[in-house]
Amino acid sequence: MDNLLEVRGLKTHFATDRGLFRAVDGISFSVPRGRTVGLVGESGCGKSVTSLSVMGLVPSPPGKVEAEAVLFGNRDVLRLSADERRKLRGGKMSMIFQEPMTSLNPVHTVGQQIVEAILAHSAMTPRAARARAIEMLELVRIPSAAQRIDDFPHNMSGGMRQRVMIAMALSCEPALLIADEPTTALDVTIQAQILDLLSDLQRRLGMAILIITHDLGVIAEVADQVLVMYAGRIVESADVNDLFADPQHPYTIGLLGSIPRIDVDRKRLATIEGTVPSPNNQPAGCRFAPRCPFADQRCRLDPPPLRDIAPGHQVACWKAPVEMAS
Amino acid sequence: MSSMPSNAPVLQVNGLVKHFAVTRGLIRRKVIGLVRAVEDVSFEIARGETLALVGESGCGKSTTGRLILRLMDPTAGSVRFKGKEIADLDKDSLRRMRRYMQIIFQDPYASLNPRMTVGEILAEPLRVHEIGDDASREARGRELLEIVGLLPEHARRYPHQFSGGQRQRIGIARALAANPELIVCDEPVSALDVSIQAQIVNLLQNLQQRFGLSYLFIAHDLAVVKHISDRVAVMYLGKLVEIADKKSLYDRPLHPYTQALLAAIPKPDPTLRTKRVMLQGDVPSPFRPPTGCRFHTRCPHAQARCSAEEPALREAAPGHRVACHFFETLPAPTILARAGLAKGKFAQRLAAFEAAKAARTPA
Ligand SMILES: Nc1ncnc2c1ncn2[C@@H]1O[C@H](COP(=O)(O)OP(=O)(O)OP(=O)(O)O)[C@@H](O)[C@H]1O
Ligand SMILES: Nc1ncnc2c1ncn2[C@@H]1O[C@H](COP(=O)(O)OP(=O)(O)OP(=O)(O)O)[C@@H](O)[C@H]1O
Ligand code: SF4
Ligand SMILES: [Mg+2]
Numbered sequence: 125m126d127n128l129l130e131v132r133g134l135k136t137h138f139a140t141d142r143g144l145f146r147a148v149d150g151i152s153f154s155v156p157r158g159r160t161v162g163l164v165g166e167s168g169c170g171k172s173v174t175s176l177s178v179m180g181l182v183p184s185p186p187g188k189v190e191a192e193a194v195l196f197g198n199r200d201v202l203r204l205s206a207d208e209r210r211k212l213r214g215g216k217m218s219m220i221f222q223e224p225m226t227s228l229n230p231v232h233t234v235g236q237q238i239v240e241a242i243l244a245h246s247a248m249t250p251r252a253a254r255a256r257a258i259e260m261l262e263l264v265r266i267p268s269a270a271q272r273i274d275d276f277p278h279n280m281s282g283g284m285r286q287r288v289m290i291a292m293a294l295s296c297e298p299a300l301l302i303a304d305e306p307t308t309a310l311d312v313t314i315q316a317q318i319l320d321l322l323s324d325l326q327r328r329l330g331m332a333i334l335i336i337t338h339d340l341g342v343i344a345e346v347a348d349q350v351l352v353m354y355a356g357r358i359v360e361s362a363d364v365n366d367l368f369a370d371p372q373h374p375y376t377i378g379l380l381g382s383i384p385r386i387d388v389d390r391k392r393l394a395t396i397e398g399t400v401p402s403p404n405n406q407p408a409g410c411r412f413a414p415r416c417p418f419a420d421q422r423c424r425l426d427p428p429p430l431r432d433i434a435p436g437h438q439v440a441c442w443k444a445p446v447e448m449a450s
Numbered sequence: 451m452s453s454m455p456s457n458a459p460v461l462q463v464n465g466l467v468k469h470f471a472v473t474r475g476l477i478r479r480k481v482i483g484l485v486r487a488v489e490d491v492s493f494e495i496a497r498g499e500t501l502a503l504v505g506e507s508g509c510g511k512s513t514t515g516r517l518i519l520r521l522m523d524p525t526a527g528s529v530r531f532k533g534k535e536i537a538d539l540d541k542d543s544l545r546r547m548r549r550y551m552q553i554i555f556q557d558p559y560a561s562l563n564p565r566m567t568v569g570e571i572l573a574e575p576l577r578v579h580e581i582g583d584d585a586s587r588e589a590r591g592r593e594l595l596e597i598v599g600l601l602p603e604h605a606r607r608y609p610h611q612f613s614g615g616q617r618q619r620i621g622i623a624r625a626l627a628a629n630p631e632l633i634v635c636d637e638p639v640s641a642l643d644v645s646i647q648a649q650i651v652n653l654l655q656n657l658q659q660r661f662g663l664s665y666l667f668i669a670h671d672l673a674v675v676k677h678i679s680d681r682v683a684v685m686y687l688g689k690l691v692e693i694a695d696k697k698s699l700y701d702r703p704l705h706p707y708t709q710a711l712l713a714a715i716p717k718p719d720p721t722l723r724t725k726r727v728m729l730q731g732d733v734p735s736p737f738r739p740p741t742g743c744r745f746h747t748r749c750p751h752a753q754a755r756c757s758a759e760e761p762a763l764r765e766a767a768p769g770h771r772v773a774c775h776f777f778e779t780l781p782a783p784t785i786l787a788r789a790g791l792a793k794g795k796f797a798q799r800l801a802a803f804e805a806a807k808a809a810r811t812p813a
């Protein structure tokens with residue numbers, strides 16, 4: 125497949141006074157052109173650090189990003205100059221964040237901010253950039269865009285601000301959009317609008333999307349392929365239909381079982397006992413072993429590699445596929 | 451309170467109203483309007499029952515919860531706990547009554563005093579209500595920790611030494627300390643990861659069975675609510691738009707807003723991915739709620755009458771009330787597709803997961 129982004133052996137560590145935080149610890153994945161890859165996992169597992177590492181936005185120090193390669197197109201972005209990286213960001217590679225209020229500047233109108241983003245990456249005149257900004261706001265379905273463009277962020281609802289962020293991120297026609305929890309702060313009816321908007325824009329503009337979320341429901345709605353992350357590692361990778369129909373990693377199985385659902389009646393929710401390990405004190409073997417009902421001695425000692433278990437389906441578990449003990 | 455027959459509701463809320471004044475100016479504060487946070491809300495909760503209160507951000511759920519516990523004064527309306535009007539109580543009686551009505555908050559971080567040990571946190575409500583002596587309170591603290599799945603030695607630690615899920619367990623233990631009958635759970639799992647959320651939901655259900663508790667369970671997540679509630683009340687901009695037993699509400703939602711909320715939940719099943727009918731627009735400001743039916747600006751079925759006349763909460767079936775002029779004649783919503791995932795490989799794997807877990811934990 126034609127991969128737009130290819131990440132090999134990414135490690136991002138933070139040196140803190142409480143020890144070395146291995147936030148992302150040797151992950152590899154790729155994002156094909158025009159497709160949506162979902163990165164899912166619980167709080168603190170390293171999703172945001174992964175996206176910031178790809179964008180080149182990890183603060184250093186304390187952060188240190190290492191990888192065999194992070195290929196975007198055919199270029200290894202880790203080997204670009206700071207200037208070339210800045211050009212890439214917001215241009216061909218763009219990102220939207222979870223909290224739209226903190227990433228929009230409160231003292232400038234949304235129009236000024238979009239225009240600035242456009243001018244930073246193109247040779248347009250300010251007038252043409254403003255026309256383009258209005259066009260972008262219309263694209264993300266902001267009603268009366270020509271008027272709302274002069275609003276300040278605080279005069280807009282949360283859903284509208286998130287749409288402004290999307291408009292800004294898309295204004296330079298990125299080939300890759302990284303969306304870090306783009307709907308988590310929003311109400312469900314607004315979340316549905318934003319997810320629908322993203323899918324629609326992807327169909328029309330053909331960009332690739334890496335969407336980051338802790339919500340497997342969101343993944344099921346929008347992703348083509350899924351990466352399940354646990355404690356800094358990818359534990360399962362599969363086509364979205366395979367992941368939900370035939371989950372292989374015990375963590376994925378437990379996670380799917382613990383989601384309350386409106387379409388399935390269950391007396392009791394499944395639970396995964398215990399809590400996520402701290403990134404400065406990771407278990408030696410499989411990082412899920414302390415919580416895994418299938419764990420044995422090998423699991424506790426040796427970290428399982430990510431291996432093929434079916435075509436296009438990888439899992440990092442010694443025991444997969446797990447079956448009922450007879 | 452022993453004069454109440456046992457099948458009488460634990461809680462009766464009638465015509466509850468809360469308006470907040472919106473002021474401007476620092477020196478001469480001028481009231482420039484009212485936020486109608488809660489408008490004429492009525493419901494009952496029976497003993498051992500869970501009523502869920504759901505709706506989007508800002509619709510008035512937390513305010514309703516606080517009014518019930520009298521953590522703030524209502525603008526109008528009545529709250530009766532086991533038949534007694536709370537507004538009539540003097541300070542002392544109110545304090546005594548509070549022993550039986552507790553609250554668990556969304557944010558397990560902010561709601562525990564960081565300078566107190568867990569043991570002190572758990573003894574506090576007993577001290578306030580003058581129950582027992584130091585030794586018996588300490589013993590009760592250890593017992594409570596066990597009840598919520600923590601260890602007795604955790605009593606000596608401070609809140610920051612616990613994870614989010616553990617802190618929420620401490621919050622639950624504190625609420626249970628003085629043997630309450632009603633607990634207002636204000637989004638108790640919203641801030642938690644799903645795997646931890648499931649632990650807490652199961653714990654709340656176990657405690658309810660064990661102690662016959664009644665819950666007002668506030669949430670914005672209709673999926674969690676389906677799991678934990680007996681009846682569900684849906685709020686929009688300060689008003690109840692629908693209230694029904696769980697089965698009716700999920701099988702046959704009658705209000706267009708309830709239908710839209712159910713349709714909007716992302717379902718963790720990619721085979722159910724369909725083009726949904728989506729609610730357009732944003733939630734209007736409660737500062738200037740729309741005229742007539744407050745939902746008419748977003749309702750796909752709105753007609754002229756909707757913006758002119760406010761719909762009453764009318765009975766659709768016994769125990770099922772709906773505030774929509776046209777619910778009798780609206781097209782039935784597309785019934786939720788039943789997931790195929792309940793069967794097949796995933797179900798087998800989950801069964802294996804549960805079996806392996808059961809084999810490890812001694813019963
Ligand atoms: N600047 C930093 N210094 C030290 N540790 C950091 C830093 N940034 C992130 N971390 C740590 O790296 C780990 C992964 O964090 P990350 O933000 O990627 O999690 P996440 O999966 O995005 O979680 P969430 O769902 O809560 O957003 C966390 O344990 C976090 O504390
Ligand atoms: N002390 C206050 N002063 C003024 N307005 C208030 C106050 N408390 C709440 N409000 C307003 O009342 C409305 C209802 O708020 P409430 O906190 O009850 O909503 P909620 O349904 O709990 O929302 P969320 O899901 O965000 O917690 C909101 O518009 C809010 O801004
Ligand atoms: S009353 Fe009218 S606007 Fe309100 S929900 Fe019913 S049909 Fe829609
Ligand atoms: Mg994050």
Ligand SMILES: [Mg+2]
Pocket residue numbers: 511512513
């Ligand atoms: Mg609230």
